[in-house]
Structure formats: structure tokens, C-alpha cells
Amino acid sequence: MIHQAKKMIEQDDKAAGSEQLGIKRVCIIGVGLIGGSFARAIRQAGLVEHIIGCGRNTENLKKAVALGVIDDYSQDVSEAVKDADLVFIATPVGSIKAILAQIKNSLKESAIITDAGSTKVSVIHAVKTIFGYIPENFVPGHPIAGTENSGVEASFAKLYQAHRIILTPLKQTSAQALSVVTRLWQAIGAYVVLMDAQHHDSVLAATSHLPHLLAFSLVNTLTTLDEKQEIFENAAGGFRDFTRIASSDPNMWQDICLANKHALLTHLDLFSSDLDALREALKQDDGDYLNKIFTRAKASRDEFMAKKPT
Amino acid sequence: MIHQAKKMIEQDDKAAGSEQLGIKRVCIIGVGLIGGSFARAIRQAGLVEHIIGCGRNTENLKKAVALGVIDDYSQDVSEAVKDADLVFIATPVGSIKAILAQIKNSLKESAIITDAGSTKVSVIHAVKTIFGYIPENFVPGHPIAGTENSGVEASFAKLYQAHRIILTPLKQTSAQALSVVTRLWQAIGAYVVLMDAQHHDSVLAATSHLPHLLAFSLVNTLTTLDEKQEIFENAAGGFRDFTRIASSDPNMWQDICLANKHALLTHLDLFSSDLDALREALKQDDGDYLNKIFTRAKASRDEFMAKKPT
Numbered sequence: 001m002i003h004q005a006k007k008m009i010e011q012d013d014k015a016a017g018s019e020q021l022g023i024k025r026v027c028i029i030g031v032g033l034i035g036g037s038f039a040r041a042i043r044q045a046g047l048v049e050h051i052i053g054c055g056r057n058t059e060n061l062k063k064a065v066a067l068g069v070i071d072d073y074s075q076d077v078s079e080a081v082k083d084a085d086l087v088f089i090a091t092p093v094g095s096i097k098a099i100l101a102q103i104k105n106s107l108k109e110s111a112i113i114t115d116a117g118s119t120k121v122s123v124i125h126a127v128k129t130i131f132g133y134i135p136e137n138f139v140p141g142h143p144i145a146g147t148e149n150s151g152v153e154a155s156f157a158k159l160y161q162a163h164r165i166i167l168t169p170l171k172q173t174s175a176q177a178l179s180v181v182t183r184l185w186q187a188i189g190a191y192v193v194l195m196d197a198q199h200h201d202s203v204l205a206a207t208s209h210l211p212h213l214l215a216f217s218l219v220n221t222l223t224t225l226d227e228k229q230e231i232f233e234n235a236a237g238g239f240r241d242f243t244r245i246a247s248s249d250p251n252m253w254q255d256i257c258l259a260n261k262h263a264l265l266t267h268l269d270l271f272s273s274d275l276d277a278l279r280e281a282l283k284q285d286d287g288d289y290l291n292k293i294f295t296r297a298k299a300s301r302d303e304f305m306a307k308k309p310t
Numbered sequence: 311m312i313h314q315a316k317k318m319i320e321q322d323d324k325a326a327g328s329e330q331l332g333i334k335r336v337c338i339i340g341v342g343l344i345g346g347s348f349a350r351a352i353r354q355a356g357l358v359e360h361i362i363g364c365g366r367n368t369e370n371l372k373k374a375v376a377l378g379v380i381d382d383y384s385q386d387v388s389e390a391v392k393d394a395d396l397v398f399i400a401t402p403v404g405s406i407k408a409i410l411a412q413i414k415n416s417l418k419e420s421a422i423i424t425d426a427g428s429t430k431v432s433v434i435h436a437v438k439t440i441f442g443y444i445p446e447n448f449v450p451g452h453p454i455a456g457t458e459n460s461g462v463e464a465s466f467a468k469l470y471q472a473h474r475i476i477l478t479p480l481k482q483t484s485a486q487a488l489s490v491v492t493r494l495w496q497a498i499g500a501y502v503v504l505m506d507a508q509h510h511d512s513v514l515a516a517t518s519h520l521p522h523l524l525a526f527s528l529v530n531t532l533t534t535l536d537e538k539q540e541i542f543e544n545a546a547g548g549f550r551d552f553t554r555i556a557s558s559d560p561n562m563w564q565d566i567c568l569a570n571k572h573a574l575l576t577h578l579d580l581f582s583s584d585l586d587a588l589r590e591a592l593k594q595d596d597g598d599y600l601n602k603i604f605t606r607a608k609a610s611r612d613e614f615m616a617k618k619p620t
Contacts, residue, residue, distance in 0.1 A: 144546045164544060193544075199537075206532055207545040211552045213588065214524060219607035221577075221584045222516055227509075232614040234474060234503075235517040236454045238558075241551040242521045246611045248548075250604035254597050261592055267531075268589055272582070274531045278523065279578055282571055287564050294560035297529035301556045304542040 021180050021187075023112075024049040027084035029077060029099055031055050031064045033146060034116045035090030036155025039069045041188035044157045054080035055091075064152040078106040086180070089115040094255030097126035104130055112177045114139045118204065118252075120168045120197035122259035134172040139181040140197060142166045142204070143190065148247040161189035168197035205263035210271060212253055213264065215246040331490050331497075333422075334359040337394035339387060339409055341365050341374045343456060344426045345400030346465025349379045351498035354467045364390035365401075374462040388416040396490070399425040404565030407436035414440055422487045424449045428514065428562075430478045430507035432569035444482035449491040450507060452476045452514070453500065458557040471499035478507035515573035520581060522563055523574065525556040 026042065028035040031053040039051050053070035054077050055061050061073040074080040081087050081103045089096055096117060107113070113135065117123040120140050127138055145163035147154060165185045169178050182192045195203075222231050257264055281289035336352065338345040341363040349361050363380035364387050365371050371383040384390040391397050391413045399406055406427055417423070423445065427433040430450050437448055455473035457464060475495045479488050492502045505513075532541050567574055591599035 144544055146546065146548070148548075163546070166544065199540075203537055203540050203544050206535065206537070206541045207549050211528065211549055213592075214528065214585070215552060216604045216607040217585045217588050218521065218524065218581060219611050220603045221581045223606055223610040224584075225516065225580075227513055227516070228610075230509075230513050231516045232610070232617075234454055234476065234513050235614065236456065236473070238456070238458075238555040239517050239521055240615070241554045242525060243611050243614075244551045245548040246604075246607045247615065248604075248608065250601050250608055253604050254601045257592055257600055258595060258597055261595070265589065265593060268585075268592075270535075271528060271531050272585070272589075274534075275524070275527045275578075275582070278527050279575065279582075282523075282567055282578075283575060285568060285571070287568055290567055291560050291564045293530045294526045294556075294558075294563050296533055297526040297556045298558065298560055300533040300538075300542070301529050301553050304545065304553075305550070305557065307542075 021047060021183055023047065023085045023180065023184065025084050025086075026051045027054060027081045027087045028052070028070065029054045029080065029087065029089045029103075030091035031061060031070060031073070031152050031155075032090065032150050033152075033154045033159070034143065035088060036064060036069050036152040037145075037157065037159035038088055038090065038116070038143075038188075039064075040155055040157035041160060042184065043069075045187050047184065047187055048086075052080050052084065060152050067152065069152055069155065077102045081111070082106050083108060084111055086112045086114065086184075089113070089117070092249075092252040092255040093117040093119050093122055093259045094251075096123055097130060100126055100130040110137070112137045112139065112180055114141045114181050116141060116143055117259075118142060118208070118256045119259040120166075120200045124168075124170065124197055134170050136172055136174040137177045138170075139173055139177050140168045140170075141181065141185075142168075142200065143185075145190075148244055150249050150252075158189070160185065163190050165190045165192050166195050166200055167192055168195055168200050170197075201260050201263045202266075205260055205267045209256055209260055209264050210267045212245050212248060213257060213268065214271075215243050216250075216253070219243050219246040331357060331493060333357065333395045333490065333494065335394050335396075336361045337364060337391045337397045338362070338380065339364045339390065339397065339399045339413075340401035341371060341380060341383070341462050341465075342400065342460050343462075343464045343469070344453065345398060346374060346379050346462040347455075347467065347469035348398055348400065348426070348453075348498075349374075350465055350467035351470060352494065353379075355497050357494065357497055358396075362390050362394065370462050377462065379462055379465065387412045391421070392416050393418060394421055396422045396424065396494070399423070399427070402559075402562040402565040403427040403429050403432055403569045404561075406433050407440060410436055410440040420447070422447045422449065422490055424451045424491050426451060426453055427569075428452060428518070428566045429569040430476075430510045434478075434480065434507055444480050446482055446484040447487045448480075449483055449487050450478045450480075451491065451495075452478075452510065453495075455500075458554055460559050460562075468499070470495070473500050475500045475502050476505050476510055477502055478505055478510050480507075511570050512573045512576075515570055515577045519566055519570055519574050520577045522555050522558060523567060523578065524581075525553050526560075526563070529553050529556040 026048045028039050042048050051070045053073040064070045143165045145159050185192050336358050338349050352358050361380045363374050363383040374380045453475045455469050495502050
């Protein structure tokens with residue numbers, strides 16, 4: 001059963017944009033911050049005619065229709081993807097394999113499948129396992145954007161503007177499918193970067209997955225202390241920002257950590273080894289060593305900020 | 311030699327406020343973010359008649375006069391504190407002992423000495439070493455406020471508004487000195503909290519010093535990787551916030567880490583031990599354990615944010 005939005009938004013502007021890409025009907029699986037923001041942006045840009053949403057949380061889907069983010073929804077994923085020209089999977093990476101199994105036989109032959117999974121090797125592996133091969137219309141993707149909030153109410157059309165989208169096409173991926181997905185992201189203001197999937201996972205382990213693990217771990221350690229109450233009461237802005245990512249969705253991050261386990265362990269071990277050296281220097285009152293590390297870190301971070309002011 | 315500001319600001323309003331606290335002349339040693347913001351705030355509140363600055367960087371002091379943050383300056387610290395009713399030491403904790411040695415014989419007998427050192431046990435130890443006893447007019451303090459920026463140009467009058475100021479008075483501290491310092495902070499919009507010095511150092515090690523050490527260490531580790539360039543290019547908002555404190559002043563943080571070495575090592579070891587357990591769970595694909603840690607961390611962090619929205 002497909003639940004229709006009562007009030008349809010005018011279709012004229014959208015039809016004009018959609019013909020260029022040949023994408024009329026889009027199915028978004030997982031209408032949260034990522035899927036919802038994608039839906040809002042492609043709708044606002046007039047790129048598609050119809051957006052159907054799919055997810056497990058009925059209340060969230062109803063909200064998404066009420067907010068005009070999607071036109072209608074189905075909780076039967078194999079029904080939701082029928083007739084879709086493009087399927088965007090924006091659920092936690094651990095759920096993607098099961099979704100693929102359910103949609104495999106309902107997809108239009110020409111349907112493009114793309115995703116927003118935070119790890120890419122595991123998603124590609126899931127596709128290979130379920131389909132038995134890599135479909136040429138499959139374009140693995142990962143938008144480098146987000147906030148610590150979740151759910152369709154946290155979504156907003158500008159989330160991807162001036163943000164990077166990493167696509168990790170395979171040798172089987174068709175140039176046509178890659179081009180459509182690239183132009184779709186570009187049309188909503190994002191920059192597309194192509195990368196090898198394994199390399200993506202290594203880079204993201206360093207810059208995103210490891211920081212999340214450390215933030216979760218630190219906040220957890222502090223909650224176990226007797227002084228817990230006072231610790232949080234006396235925390236300042238530095239602590240608030242350092243731990244912002246510890247407010248992220250635990251289920252999503254459980255999935256990401258497990259899916260990118262090997263790259264994450266590699267970077268975690270490098271980090272721990274360097275941290276041990278810093279600990280030893282501190283123990284030995286080796287101020288010069290501390291200063292060298294702090295100075296190098298500050299220089300890198302300041303350089304990074306100078307290039308990325310927003 | 312004292313360098314006068316060419317244009318003096320009207321004194322009428324200030325005189326009215328200053329009489330209540332009996333503080334006419336204030337000497338600020340270290341006119342950076344912390345000292346400069348304190349000067350701006352007490353001047354704006356009309357609490358004092360005259361503010362003299364002292365520091366090593368002549369350019370910074372000249373800027374402070376030009377900006378109206380201080381009335382004049384001297385780079386001879388023993389001269390700067392002469393006739394001051396209150397001396398506010400806002401330099402990195404590692405420099406406080408040497409400053410105390412220089413000002414010891416120039417202070418007015420009634421002068422109140424307070425500081426903004428991020429660690430308190432080490433500052434108290436320095437006072438005891440230099441004076442041979444704890445002067446009753448010494449009120450150790452630590453404002454829980456700041457940004458990652460430094461220098462007088464980064465200072466602003468509202469820095470302390472609605473922020474905590476921890477004072478760690480000793481049994482020798484006079485109620486009169488404690489009262490004046492407390493009311494001075496309150497008058498510029500801060501909340502004063504009293505705490506035992508050792509307890510302060512433990513709480514701050516957890517909530518501030520350890521996060522700084524981790525942020526510096528992580529950014530340093532990433533700079534040593536071959537993928538360094540790509541890692542920073544593909545970093546998102548989460549990384550930016552997590553590493554904000556790694557843009558802090560390396561000299562100041564070298565001092566803090568060394569000054570609070572024992573409490574910092576204790577918390578670092580707790581953190582490392584918990585992180586090792588998380589690593590082991592990840593290695594064993596123990597998703598339930600990861601989820602438990604992440605969920606507890608998110609709950610604590612969300613609770614902290616609900617109480618501290620700004």
C-alpha cells in the first residue's frame with residue numbers, strides 16, 4: 001500500500017529539470033537526515049517528478065509526507081522501488097545487505113542504485129553477495145556531510161551545498177550511471193570526488209570513524225567516574241565541541257565501526273601508539289616533546305581550517 | 311617606564327563602581343584573551359579606575375592600549391604591580407612562579423593577588439615556594455571560559471558572561487580577599503564556584519586537559535600519514551569540531567599538561583584502558599558492546615547539552 005500525500009506540489013518546474021537527467025521517479029530508502037535532505041534538495045532544484053520514501057518508522061514517514069519531503073511512502077521496500085528510475089539507500093550500512101535482497105527482483109532494469117553508506121567496501125561486498133555480480137547501474141557513494149541529529153525533522157535542503165560527495169565507482173559501473181549520479185549531486189550544490197573504495201574507507205577511518213570512536217569512548221569513561229556530575233558541570237566550550245560527535249546515533253556508528261573494522265583498527269593502533277609516546281613524554285616531564293607534537297598539530301589544524309572556513 | 315594611553319576614557323562611571331570593592335588600580339599580567347577580556351569587562355562595568363598591563367610582547371601591549379583595553383603598560387613586572395589594589399595573573403601556568411618572584415617585594419601590603427591558571431595545585435605550590443607561606447590576600451582562580459584564539463585582539467568583554475569561575479581558596483585565604491574577587495567576577499556576569507584545588511585539578515584533567523591532549527595527539531598522528539592531504543580534504547564538520555581545541559596555544563598547553571601531570575596521567579590511563587576494551591570488542595565483532603558504550607556516551611552528552619545549551 002502506498003500512502004499518498006494529500007496535497008501535491010506543482011510539477012511544472014520539476015518536470016523541466018528531470019528530463020535532463022532522465023530521472024522522474026526517485027525512491028529514498030531511509031528518510032532521515034541524509035535521505036530527507038537529499039529529497040528536499042532534489043525537489044527544491046526541480047530535478048525529479050516524484051519521490052517515494054521507505055523506512056521502518058511509520059511516524060517518521062508520515063512526518064516526511066506532511067513536511068513535503070516525500071510525495072508518498074511504502075513500508076514494503078520491494079513495492080517502494082518499483083518503477084523508480086533511481087534508488088537512494090540512506091540507511092545505516094549494516095542494513096543495506098538485507099535491503100538489497102528485498103529489492104533485487106523489483107527493480108526496473110534501468111534503475112540506478114546509489115547509496116550514502118559511510119563505508120564503501122562493505123556495501124560493495126553486500127551488492128556482490130546479493131546480486132552475484134556488480135550491476136552496471138550501481139554507483140556507491142558517500143556524502144561528507146551531516147550533523148549529530150537524526151530523523152526527517154533534522155533534514156534540510158542545504159545540507160550538501162559546498163560539501164564533498166565521494167563516489168567509488170567500480171570497473172563494472174557504467175559511465176552513464178556514474179554521470180547521472182554525479183550530475184544529480186552537482187545540481188544540488190555538492191562537489192563530487194571519485195575515489196577507490198578501499199582508499200575511501202582508509203581516509204574516512206582516520207578523519208571520521210576514529211574521532212567518533214574516541215569521542216564516544218571518552219564521554220563513556222567520564223560517565224563512569226565518581227566526579228561525573230561535577231565533570232560535566234564544569235565542562236566548557238572546548239569539551240562541548242570535542243564531544244559533539246558523541247551525540248551521534250549509536251546504531252549507525254555500531255554499523256560503521258563494524259563495517260570498516262580493519263581500517264579503523266589500523267588507525268586506532270597508530271593513534272594509540274602515538275598517544276603512548278606522548279604519555280611517556282608527559283611522565284618524564286619532556287616538555288619539548290609535548291610542545292613539538294602540539295605545535296605540529298596546531299599548524300596542521302590551522303592550515304586545514306584556512307582551506308575549510310565553513 | 312610606564313607607557314600612557316594618549317586618550318583617557320572618562321572616569322566618572324568607573325569611580326562609582328570601584329568604591330564598593332575598594333579596587334581602584336588593577337594590574338593585569340598577561341594581556342591576552344583571558345587577561346584582555348577581564349580588563350575589558352571590569353572597565354565596561356565601571357568597576358575600576360585604572361588598569362595597567364604587563365607582558366613580554368610589546369606589540370600586543372601597544373595594541374591593548376590602542377584598543378582601550380588597558381590604560382598603560384610596563385614591561386617591568388615589579389614596576390607594573392606597584393600601587394595595584396589587585397593583581398590578576400593571566401599568563402601560562404609555567405610562568406607564574408617566575409612572575410611571583412619578581413613581584414613579591416613590590417606589592418602593596420593590601421594588594422589582592424588572583425590568577426587565571428588552568429591548574430591550581432601547581433600555582434599554589436609556586437606561591438608557597440616564593441613567599442614561604444600562603445599570603446591571606448592570595449585567591450587562586452580559574453575561569454572556565456576561553457576560545458582557541460589568543461592575544462589581546464581575540465579578547466572581548468562578554469567572554470565570562472554566564473560562565474563559571476572556579477576559585478580554590480586555602481585555609482589561609484582571608485574572607486575579605488575572597489569576597490572582593492568573587493564580587494568582581496559576579497559583577498561582570500560570571501558565576502563563582504568554590505572548590506578544593508586538588509579536586510579542581512582532577513575535574514579539569516578529565517573535562518579539559520585530557521580532551522586537549524587527545525585532540526593534539528590525533529591531529530598529529532594524521533599529519534604523519536601518507537594520505538595526510540586527502541584526510542584533511544575529506545574531513546567534515548565533525549572533525550572540525552572534534553579538533554578545534556588542537557588549534558590552541560602549544561606553549562600554554564605544554565605548561566598545563568606538565569603542571570597537572572598526575573591528575574592527567576590518571577585520567578589518561580583510565581581512558582586508554584576503556585579504549586583498549588572497545589578495541590577488543592571491535593576486533594571480536596562485539597556490536598552489542600560497542601552499542602552499549604555509544605548509547606551511554608550519547609545519553610550523557612545529550613543530558614549535558616540539555617543543561618548547557620550555550
